[in-house]
Amino acid sequence: MLSTQDLRVSYGMSEVIHGISFTVGETETVAIMGRNGMGKTTLFKSLIGIMPAQGTIRIGAEDVGKRQAYERVKRGLAYVPQGRLVFGTLTVEENIAAGLEATGRRKIPGDIYDLFPVLRDMRRRKAGNLSGGQQQQLAIARALAADPKVLLLDEPTEGIQPSIIKDLAKTLNEIKRTRQISIVVSEQVLSFATAIADRMLVLDKGKIAHEAAGDEIDAKQISRYLTV
Amino acid sequence: MGDFTAQELTAIFVMQGFSGLSLFCVFLLMALGLAIIFGQMGVINMAHGEFLTLGAYITYLVSYQASEWGATALTWYFPVAIVAAFAGTFALGYLVERFMIRYLYNRPLDTLLATWGLGLILQQVYRSTFGPREKTVTMPDWLLGSYRATDMIDIPLNGLFILVITLVLTVALFALLYRSRWGIKVRATTQNRSMANAAGINTDRVDRLTFALGCGIAGVAGAAFTTIASTGPTTGSLYIVDTFLVVVFGGAASLLGTVVSAFGIAQSQSILSFFWSGSMAKVFTLLTVVVTLMLRPQGLFASKVRR
Numbered sequence: 333m334l335s336t337q338d339l340r341v342s343y344g345m346s347e348v349i350h351g352i353s354f355t356v357g358e359t360e361t362v363a364i365m366g367r368n369g370m371g372k373t374t375l376f377k378s379l380i381g382i383m384p385a386q387g388t389i390r391i392g393a394e395d396v397g398k399r400q401a402y403e404r405v406k407r408g409l410a411y412v413p414q415g416r417l418v419f420g421t422l423t424v425e426e427n428i429a430a431g432l433e434a435t436g437r438r439k440i441p442g443d444i445y446d447l448f449p450v451l452r453d454m455r456r457r458k459a460g461n462l463s464g465g466q467q468q469q470l471a472i473a474r475a476l477a478a479d480p481k482v483l484l485l486d487e488p489t490e491g492i493q494p495s496i497i498k499d500l501a502k503t504l505n506e507i508k509r510t511r512q513i514s515i516v517v518s519e520q521v522l523s524f525a526t527a528i529a530d531r532m533l534v535l536d537k538g539k540i541a542h543e544a545a546g547d548e549i550d551a552k553q554i555s556r557y558l559t560v
Numbered sequence: 561m562g563d564f565t566a567q568e569l570t571a572i573f574v575m576q577g578f579s580g581l582s583l584f585c586v587f588l589l590m591a592l593g594l595a596i597i598f599g600q601m602g603v604i605n606m607a608h609g610e611f612l613t614l615g616a617y618i619t620y621l622v623s624y625q626a627s628e629w630g631a632t633a634l635t636w637y638f639p640v641a642i643v644a645a646f647a648g649t650f651a652l653g654y655l656v657e658r659f660m661i662r663y664l665y666n667r668p669l670d671t672l673l674a675t676w677g678l679g680l681i682l683q684q685v686y687r688s689t690f691g692p693r694e695k696t697v698t699m700p701d702w703l704l705g706s707y708r709a710t711d712m713i714d715i716p717l718n719g720l721f722i723l724v725i726t727l728v729l730t731v732a733l734f735a736l737l738y739r740s741r742w743g744i745k746v747r748a749t750t751q752n753r754s755m756a757n758a759a760g761i762n763t764d765r766v767d768r769l770t771f772a773l774g775c776g777i778a779g780v781a782g783a784a785f786t787t788i789a790s791t792g793p794t795t796g797s798l799y800i801v802d803t804f805l806v807v808v809f810g811g812a813a814s815l816l817g818t819v820v821s822a823f824g825i826a827q828s829q830s831i832l833s834f835f836w837s838g839s840m841a842k843v844f845t846l847l848t849v850v851v852t853l854m855l856r857p858q859g860l861f862a863s864k865v866r867r
Contacts, residue, residue: 417752419748421747421751433744433745
């Protein structure tokens with residue numbers, strides 16, 4: 333569904349992502365693990381297209397490497413950034429409507445509110461006044477409104493309390509099951525990643541250092557990469 | 561002030577207050593355009609005054625054509641002129657964004673210089689086309705004269721007319737920004753450009769239309785302006801400084817703030833200039849604005865959300 337070939341990203345002269353290639357299959361959840369500063373967020377920004385990158389990024393068969401972010405969203409990519417970045421002065425409802433823009437639809441589908449009932453109760457409130465966990469739900473709802481085939485989530489558990497992290501894992505699994513979409517998630521919390529991922533890639537110093545799928549995922553080995 | 565009776569004072573306040581309202585309308589229409597452009601793109605458009613001038617000249621052209629066609633045309637040309645002024649300035653704004661401004665985003669000082677240069681070029685174009693002398697439009701009959709509220713209070717009809725245009729336009733703009741899908745796109749882009757793009761919004765297109773719309777509103781301000789004064793090549797540039805003052809004083813991100821600050825600045829200038837000289841009124845207004853901004857650097861109104 334989503335694949336990259338020799339993806340390279342640089343800040344000025346210093347290259348941060350050194351030629352990454354991977355493929356995400358249909359209805360597959362891939363977790364990209366790694367410590368801070370290993371390039372996870374940079375990778376995600378280049379995938380959605382708000383950071384320029386070299387190499388190819390394909391959605392289905394089409395190379396979207398030269399396209400702007402909004403065009404990639406139209407082609408089935410959706411992005412939940414690190415730190416949520418909801419539109420704080422817009423209401424909850426308007427935030428979701430902003431995500432609808434890519435589809436051309438006007439009405440917010442009911443199943444989005446069914447996934448996140450708290451958002452329905454707060455739909456007239458300004459998004460900036462929601463709690464961190466609610467903003468995270470809103471950011472996911474906004475991304476889902478674009479009706480994606482691949483959902484990118486950059487560290488969704490950051491700054492969220494453990495009990496809600498469990499709910500989030502459940503929600504993401506439900507989204508994958510009901511909507512039949514692929515999910516790419518970057519993570520540091522191993523328990524969360526194991527709860528949702530079919531496959532794990534470990535990112536270390538801008539390269540894929542380790543890869544494992546299904547039963548082969550060895551928690552001990554991966555946690556070695558995550559501890560300093 | 562001692563020489564006036566209470567009744568005279570009331571009449572003075574009402575009439576000066578009303579002429580302040582006309583000034584308020586021009587300020588507001590210009591400031592709304594500036595504020596949405598600045599708020600969304602961070603572009604300070606020094607040529608904004610020249611868009612007002614263009615709107616005024618377009619109105620002049622329409623009135624000139626109407627006077628050729630005769631009395632009926634002359635009575636009803638004004639609505640046509642407003643639409644033409646909007647369309648002309650909207651189109652020019654669109655082209656300016658397309659061929660100049662979009663290469664200068666995130667470079668505020670460069671846009672300042674470039675738009676100032678554009679303003680000078682436009683002024684010279686006006687001077688070469690229409691000549692340096694001020695042009696006056698032929699007013700339709702129904703805009704002449706005044707409404708006598710009491711023996712001492714005269715309310716000019718053209719002032720009332722501008723007030724209505726401004727009200728309609730302001731309400732329309734608010735509706736567009738806060739009740740339409742386009743408004744959601746604009747406000748999302750204003751808040752976080754790259755995130756809006758990543759949420760699926762074509763931010764380039766939103767920028768282009770917002771810039772053009774801001775200029776279009778200045779064009780309508782120009783059309784309204786012709787009913788209270790005559791138009792010369794530098795007419796718009798006389799208002800640009802006051803308009804910036806309005807935008808900054810009101811709080812750059814808040815349209816409501818823009819409305820309130822336009823009202824405050826226009827009224828204080830108009831009423832004070834009756835009792836003192838015009839320049840003293842200006843000094844007083846500026847001092848008030850400076851002191852207020854020292855106490856509240858974000859302007860009068862700022863949206864309250866967690867950051």
